[in-house]
Amino acid sequence: MTAAVELRGVGKAFTAARDQRVEHVFDGFSLAVEPGELVAVVGASGTGKTTLLHLVAGLEQPDSGEVRVGPHAEDRHRLGVVFQQPRLLDWLPVRANVGIALRSAGLDEGLADAALEDVGLAEYADRFPSVLSGGQRQRVAVARAFAVDPAVVLLDEPFSALDELTGRRLRLLLQDLWTRTPRVGLLVTHSPAEAVFLADRVVVLSGRPATVVREYRVTAPRPRSPEDPDLFDLHRRIVADLL
Numbered sequence: 001m002t003a004a005v006e007l008r009g010v011g012k013a014f015t016a017a018r019d020q021r022v023e024h025v026f027d028g029f030s031l032a033v034e035p036g037e038l039v040a041v042v043g044a045s046g047t048g049k050t051t052l053l054h055l056v057a058g059l060e061q062p063d064s065g066e067v068r069v070g071p072h073a074e075d076r077h078r079l080g081v082v083f084q085q086p087r088l089l090d091w092l093p094v095r096a097n098v099g100i101a102l103r104s105a106g107l108d109e110g111l112a113d114a115a116l117e118d119v120g121l122a123e124y125a126d127r128f129p130s131v132l133s134g135g136q137r138q139r140v141a142v143a144r145a146f147a148v149d150p151a152v153v154l155l156d157e158p159f160s161a162l163d164e165l166t167g168r169r170l171r172l173l174l175q176d177l178w179t180r181t182p183r184v185g186l187l188v189t190h191s192p193a194e195a196v197f198l199a200d201r202v203v204v205l206s207g208r209p210a211t212v213v214r215e216y217r218v219t220a221p222r223p224r225s226p227e228d229p230d231l232f233d234l235h236r237r238i239v240a241d242l243l
């Protein structure tokens with residue numbers, strides 16, 4: 001089976017501005033996401049989770065090794081990305097924020113309304129981001145990512161800036177979108193609970209250079225409940241790995 005996302009033997013180092021020390025964040029690092037799989041990456045702060053996502057998105061280049069998004073060459077350009085902050089254009093209405101992503105993917109801007117409806121924001125299409133709540137703005141960011149029918153969805157701490165209840169609603173929304181259209185995804189999160197709730201597989205990163213110290217397959221069928229005791233058990237084991 002050909003992986004949908006593959007990092008093979010990847011090396012990535014940064015030079016610290018403070019003392020010019022070279023930090024080898026990755027060295028010979030490999031990870032594959034299989035077709036249809038949502039993989040969550042958890043790990044302590046500074047392990048390299050965001051760097052991993054940036055390498056896949058093409059925002060950073062590896063010093064060595066290979067990063068592949070496939071199976072088709074054009075899949076590299078069909079990414080949906082949700083960051084911790086919604087990163088909306090405040091001077092454009094919500095519909096146009098989603099429309100821009102569609103246009104730059106060569107798609108019909110008219111698809112924006114359906115994407116907004118999918119996240120429960122149909123009646124907010126003409127509003128400006130500044131009048132929306134934090135949770136609503138993040139819903140727009142989710143709509144923008146999914147509108148382009150992405151080959152791969154990259155999620156970088158997508159809900160960690162939200163309060164607990166809003167984060168929970170957004171996780172349920174994401175699960176709903178995923179259940180309707182299963183996709184390939186890579187989720188970076190500090191939250192083991194979020195990881196086990198959303199992912200098919202949880203990868204625990206640790207060390208410098210970072211390595212995969214443990215992997216868990218999450219077999220609970222969807223739709224899942226955040227209160228599922230089996231998920232909580234898995235969550236506890238991941239927390240123990242991280243301590």
Ligand SMILES: Nc1ncnc2c1ncn2[C@@H]1O[C@H](COP(=O)(O)OP(=O)(O)OP(=O)(O)O)[C@@H](O)[C@H]1O
Binds near residue numbers: 023047049050
């Ligand atoms: N552009 C950069 N220039 C210099 N150092 C960087 C750069 N990007 C990342 N680093 C360093 O690489 C290491 C990994 O950073 P990264 O942001 O990937 O970790 P993380 O696991 O996502 O952390 P957090 O959970 O706190 O977001 C850190 O030591 C960071 O300082």
